[in-house]
């Protein structure tokens with residue numbers, strides 16, 4: 001089993017991902033944890049999934065508060081990503097966050113996008129807890145290069161980006 005786990009880690013390290021910070025509140029203060037296990041799962045209704053290590057302080061906080069934020073990081077935010085991933089240290093995030101436009105969740109300043117969710121469902125899965133969130137608000141930030149993660153390294157998308165028009169009906 002241990003060998004499969006090690007190979008699984010190596011395999012998943014080869015899946016390049018974007019990088020998000022999941023925000024909540026701990027002791028009434030903004031808290032941020034770096035997360036790559038984030039994806040959209042439905043558009044109507046708009047649902048998003050995040051998977052958090054069950055022993056993370058944020059897992060308890062989100063269960064209690066029934067809401068969370070997801071800030072998608074831009075290329076210049078490696079420092080933020082590292083702060084939200086530092087093992088065994090408090091992740092109070094005042095330095096990096098503001099309230100989102102509705103004052104509902106803490107949003108990482110200058111993030112590509114911030115998504116505010118109400119918890120719709122919670123599923124225990126191995127050593128992680130999956131939160132399915134109903135998207136209630138979205139704040140679109142400046143269009144710029146995303147921060148990426150591949151094989152335990154942060155990096156950037158090197159192709160030139162073309163900004164496609166956002167269609168909001």
Ligand SMILES: Cc1cc2nc3c(=O)[nH]c(=O)nc-3n(C[C@H](O)[C@H](O)[C@H](O)COP(=O)(O)O)c2cc1C
Nearest residue numbers: 034035036037051052053056084085087088089149
């Ligand atoms: C790029 C990246 C992606 C991560 N993705 C996740 C994730 O999806 N879920 C998770 O629980 N932890 C993820 N982590 C690890 C957490 O950020 C890290 O374990 C946590 O912040 C450690 O905090 P703690 O010691 O206070 O629990 C990721 C870390 C990095 C650097």
